[in-house]
Amino acid sequence: MDDDQQLRYSRHLLLDEWSEAAQERLLSAHALVIGAGGLGAPALMYLASAGVGRITVMDPDTVDLTNLQRQIAHTTDRVGQAKVLSAQLAIAQLNPGVRVHAIAQAADDALLAEWVPQADVVLDCTDRFAIRQTINRACRQAGVPLVSASAVRFDGQISVFDPRVPEAPCYACLFPPDAPPEETRCAMLGVFAPVVGMMGVMQAGEAIKLLAGLTEAGAPGHHQSLAGRLLIFDGRDWSWTAMRARRNPVCPVCGTPPPTRD
Template sequence: MLSRKELQRYSRQIMLPQVGEEGQEKLAAARVMIVGLGGLGSPVALYLAAAGIGELHLVDGDQVDISNLQRQILYKTNHRDKSKAQVAAQQLTAANPEIRVHAHPCMAEESWLRDQVPEVDLVLDCTDNLEIRHAINRVCREVQRPVVMASVLGFSGQLISFDFSSQQSPCYACLFPPGQQREVQNCSTAGVIGPALGVIGSMQALEGIKILLGLPVASRGKLHLFEAETLELRALQLQGNNGCPVCGHE
């Protein structure tokens, strides 16, 4: 049962027919892992904390650099050279002391993910590291945890989610087979416009909340492409890739 303080804090959310008190209780009971606390992870974490997700696990092995501040809105100038995961945990706890926030100042290696992912209900992949993204995909499929993945480069963003409770679900490796992309650009090498990260990060948080509430999820198995220059948004249905090395669609 929600406390009086929770009813007041989340009142504008609870009044929505798609949420209600029952939905808010689902969010309060949820355990969510956010991998990557940069330009995407910042808005994702802020919105999930504000929404009342009961337990957040923040995973990032990097420290705050001044070049991050143009887009990583969790951090301030005085956070330079401090652990992103620990600073983010402090910021989110200050924003909403009603939730539990756990900092994991480490890189999301596959062995670590195998230990930790079974303990959460949902994973949000906010990384810009292709190897980590493929590791998240493999582990989430193995332990049947839903995952929402997103990326932004320049003015272009992508978003897709997978529900691995179904063995028929395609996976990230169906879309981008491992080993095929030799040179992968990221924000450090190609640049990025900050507000595009805010748009995609907000969409990512929204899809995560909808998964936890049991609502229809538009990005499930469907790649959404966003062009910030034109504000164009389009969606492509993902089909299982025959012979995928991860999910084995044949």
């Protein structure tokens, strides 16, 4: 790190668990953020401010006036601009040392097959069940940890699905692909802005800890990722519920399918 970087990241470097090596790991890391909306906007800002050296952001949408109630990477004068370009500009203003690759396309099998293996961590900041399943499959196949969250109304949830942890479940273990929930997008049901911000910030926090190595065996402190746990948040009374998340042995993505009968 140069002198400017030492100063920029000094508040992290003062932490007992945070070494120059941890910061160097962040500076050389690559995070793929899928979605630059309510979850992705705050997540992107904290990834950039912490010094994640390379960020790829993927989103097909443009900034709309209704987004500005919660999507803090965007501004009024960028209404109508591609969200990924708006986020790229916001990151450049915050931390010009971060390299940002903007992809103004919807995530699909081909894009994910190209970009997920290049990433050190993936943040699922989307709001559709089908694409969440697609992202999960891509991460599982590539062996890349996935930080997934959602928020609607006053409710939020977050977990980490890490293929490197043998006993940890994948997204499909908790939410089977053949049992889609009712449509719960915030465009239809609304969302309390601080809740979606909290979930996005926590996604960044989980990703940063993974990238810096804070959750690895032997790392200083007692940091533990959310792999194997699902946190559910209720913004009505600011309460949290923690649930153990177990791997499904017959999960269609990460499990062993039952034997077929002749």
